[in-house]
Amino acid sequence: MKINANEVFEEVTKRGCDFFVGVPDSTLKIFQNKILNSNFTNVVATHESQAIGIAFGAELTGKKTCVYLQNSGLGNVINPITSLCIPFGVYPLLIIGHRHTLPQHKVMGEIDEELLSLLNYKNYILVYDK
């Protein structure tokens, strides 16, 4: 699923997410500011994989979690997705800022969806800034 930045918070809360953790991205500013202005718990992690670990722990307590990151951070979450989330059947909702214009974002910008499809990870939303 692909949606615009200003629709993300409403979509995510409509899906029942009540625990937010991630590494901030400029594409997700509107979304991140809406989290900050809400009463939901929000944790800013120091690494995207740690955000997945924190979300995993929260999921076991019954929380519905949302992990936000930019697509370059997708490379950082492959390990906890393959070694933790998939084996235990716990799938936090990933909100991924789709960066693709600058050289450092070009490669991941072209393969992010393919990578998630290869992992068979379906619970994600790609966010475009326009």
Added chain:
Amino acid sequence: MISRKKAIETIFETHGANAIYITNTGYISRAVYNLYPDYKNIFYMEGSMGMAPCIGLGMAMNTEKNIVVISGDASLLMHLGITHTIRDAKLNNLFVYVLDNGCHESVGNYKCSSLEEKYPGIHKIIEINNEGETPRVGVTCAENKENIIKFLNE
């Protein structure tokens, strides 16, 4: 310096049967399982090296139960950033222990970088001896997850 077995027994005696324990990849999970194979309050985190304190934080933020993480030294170093996130969360029900044997023991005793004496968010670092091969954990991921969810809801 004490044995890994003694360190684990001391941690379990300290926090008791009502706490939830999250055990690290490698020989820590295996050693805990072989000591307490029937306990339903242990989450064996066998993959995703370094994630045990992260899982502990996510759990501790959303339960009143005590959450006890038993990590290893190389695993702590792999995701040192989480120590600061744990410090900032200011929880009084999360206890992260680090069993420090100076190496990646389960993959062949390869030396890891040595730890500092203290880290934020870390309850205690315990220096341990290597004890060699330990049989694997005998609980499936599905059973383990079900046990923990049930225990969290008790």
